[in-house]
Amino acid sequence: MASNSSWGIEVGAGAVKAIRLVYDGEHLTVADYEVLPFKEVLTTPEINVHEAIQVQLDQLASRHDFSKDIVVVSVPGHTAFARFAKMPPVPPKEVPNIVRYEAVQQIPFPLEQVEWDYQVFEQEDSPEVGVGIFAITKERVMEFLSDYRHVDLHIDALTLSPLAVYNAFHYDNGGDDAGTQGKVYLDIGSQATDVIIAADGTIWTRTLPIGGNNFTEALVRAFKLSFSKAEKLKREAGTSKYSRQIFQAMRPVFADLVQELQRSLGYYQSMNRDIELTELVGVGSTFRLPGLRKFLQQQLQMNIGRVDHFKRLHIDGKEEAEFTEHAMNLATAYGLALQGLEMSA
Numbered sequence: 265m266a267s268n269s270s271w272g273i274e275v276g277a278g279a280v281k282a283i284r285l286v287y288d289g290e291h292l293t294v295a296d297y298e299v300l301p302f303k304e305v306l307t308t309p310e311i312n313v314h315e316a317i318q319v320q321l322d323q324l325a326s327r328h329d330f331s332k333d334i335v336v337v338s339v340p341g342h343t344a345f346a347r348f349a350k351m352p353p354v355p356p357k358e359v360p361n362i363v364r365y366e367a368v369q370q371i372p373f374p375l376e377q378v379e380w381d382y383q384v385f386e387q388e389d390s391p392e393v394g395v396g397i398f399a400i401t402k403e404r405v406m407e408f409l410s411d412y413r414h415v416d417l418h419i420d421a422l423t424l425s426p427l428a429v430y431n432a433f434h435y436d437n438g439g440d441d442a443g444t445q446g447k448v449y450l451d452i453g454s455q456a457t458d459v460i461i462a463a464d465g466t467i468w469t470r471t472l473p474i475g476g477n478n479f480t481e482a483l484v485r486a487f488k489l490s491f492s493k494a495e496k497l498k499r500e501a502g503t504s505k506y507s508r509q510i511f512q513a514m515r516p517v518f519a520d521l522v523q524e525l526q527r528s529l530g531y532y533q534s535m536n537r538d539i540e541l542t543e544l545v546g547v548g549s550t551f552r553l554p555g556l557r558k559f560l561q562q563q564l565q566m567n568i569g570r571v572d573h574f575k576r577l578h579i580d581g582k583e584e585a586e587f588t589e590h591a592m593n594l595a596t597a598y599g600l601a602l603q604g605l606e607m608s609a
Contacts (some may be wrong), residue, residue, distance in 0.1 A: 269295065270334040272600025273324070274425060275411070277306040277454030277476070278549060281594055284333065285577075285601040286521055292607075293578040297597075298324055299590050306361040307454045307477050312313070315410055322415045334604035335578055338425040338596055341471040342456035344400040345371060345378075346424065351393045357382060363395055369577060371399045379405055394466055398424055402553040426451065426458040428599030431530055431608035434462060436576050436598075441609070446539045448529070451595070452476060452550035457521065459528050461470040463539045467609075468532055474522040476550040477516055478517045480535060486513035502554045511555045514593045518556065522563045529564075546570040571595060 273282045285295040300320045306313050347370045349360055363382050364375075371378060381400035410428065412419050429451050444465030457472040476498070483494035486509075501510045529541060544566050546557065551570050562567045571592045579587050585596075602608040 267334045267604065269332070270336065270604025271328075271330060272428070272602070273319055273337045273606065274428075274596040275321075275333065275337070275434045276593070278302060280317070280324060281590075281597045282324060283597040283601050284328070285360075285605060287605050290578060291578045292605075294577050294583075296328065296560075297587060297590070297594065298327070299593065300324060304492055305454055305495055308495070310476065317411045317557055318414045321411055321417060325415045325417050334420045335418060336421045336423065336604040337406070337408070337412065337419050338423055338428050338598040338600055339400060340453060341424055341426045341451075341458040341469065342453075342473070343404055343522065344398065344424045346426070346469050347371075349395055349397070351395055353393065359393070359395075361423075363397065366395065367397050367399070370397055371552040373399075373401055376402075377401055377592055383467075387520045393419060396467065398427070400424075412484075420477045422522045423594045423600065423603060424469075425453075426460045426471070427467070428596045428608075429458065430460050430464065430467045430469070430599065431602050432574075432599035433545070433608040434520075435602055435607060436574050438576070444539050445543075448524070448541055448544040449547060449595075450551070450586075451547040452521075453548060454550075457524075459525065459573060459594070461532055461541070463536070463541075468536075469529045471527065472521070474517065474521045474524055476548075478520070479514045479550065479553065482514050482517050495525075496546070498553070499549075502552060506573075507554050514553070515559075518559050522560065525560075526564070540589065541566065543569065544568045547592060550591055551592065567592075574598065 271282055271284045271449045279299050279301040281293060286293045286295045300323060302316050303310055306316060307470045351365055354362060367380060368375060374524050378401050380398045383396045385394035409419060429449055433449060444464055446461055449460040451458040452475060454476045456475045459470045461468040479493045480498050483489060483497055484491055501507055504510060557568045571593050
């Protein structure tokens with residue numbers, strides 16, 4: 265599947281995001297990119313989701329030629345399945361059988377009904393072997409791909425969005441997650457939040473059942489607004505003269521998110537006692553909510569950052585400022601395009 269150019273496409277609830285990367289053997293260049301917002305977020309009640317997606321994908325396909333490039337797309341973390349397990353030290357040829365046995369135990373569907381794969385993690389100084397098992401039902405895959413088929417867009421590969429986020433940052437940080445200083449990436453989507461931890465050459469992910477929608481619904485209740493108007497108010501919260509009242513209305517959701525996050529981080533730490541989690545990086549437009557970074561910092565006692573640019577991507581000077589504006593929402597597409605170039609971890 266190796267190629268020197270690749271597209272990564274993510275269909276989020278707020279927009280279709282796409283990046284085309286070209287690798288010349290030395291530099292990785294953003295040759296093209298698109299952010300095509302939906303008129304209304306896909307979680308708006310009574311919206312025809314597939315029709316809205318197909319309209320934007322049709323626009324994307326009409327503006328770019330995808331026929332000569334690898335195209336990799338993602339499915340949201342909450343629609344798929346990820347489990348992590350430790351395996352006993354065994355000869356390499358035994359690994360597939362043990363993983364298959366583990367998959368049968370862990371995946372809540374018969375294996376013939378799912379597409380699944382795994383990744384083995386080994387540390388040089390440890391006899392233990394870790395494995396990540398990832399799965400999605402074939403029915404879901406067909407449903408996701410139907411929107412691309414509708415606009416005649418051929419897909420070469422599909423992966424979970426939290427894995428794409430990990431791949432983006434693993435590459436962008438120069439592969440620097442080999443130590444015991446762990447980094448947490450928090451990707452807040454509309455329906456759910458992906459927690460991705462990179463440390464000691466391994467990945468761990470968990471999806472939390474809280475997302476941007478919960479903040480919108482809090483505003484619906486507090487200000488007696490329609491979902492669409494509450495969504496607009498949320499997006500403009502940073503510049504609104506009522507930002508303090510908006511923050512107060514959303515504060516219980518902040519608290520729920522932190523509680524879920526603390527529970528996940530606590531579980532991870534109990535399984536990985538030698539890893540120190542000191543930094544959290546936010547991904548996704550919900551992370552722009554006023555007060556969220558400060559609230560997370562106070563509650564988690566960690567350094568909280570957000571994505572403002574990507575260090576290892578080259579882009580034409582004229583487009584750099586505009587691309588930087590969208591960087592927070594393009595991590596998944598970046599990781600997908602890397603996978604198409606066979607440059608992902």
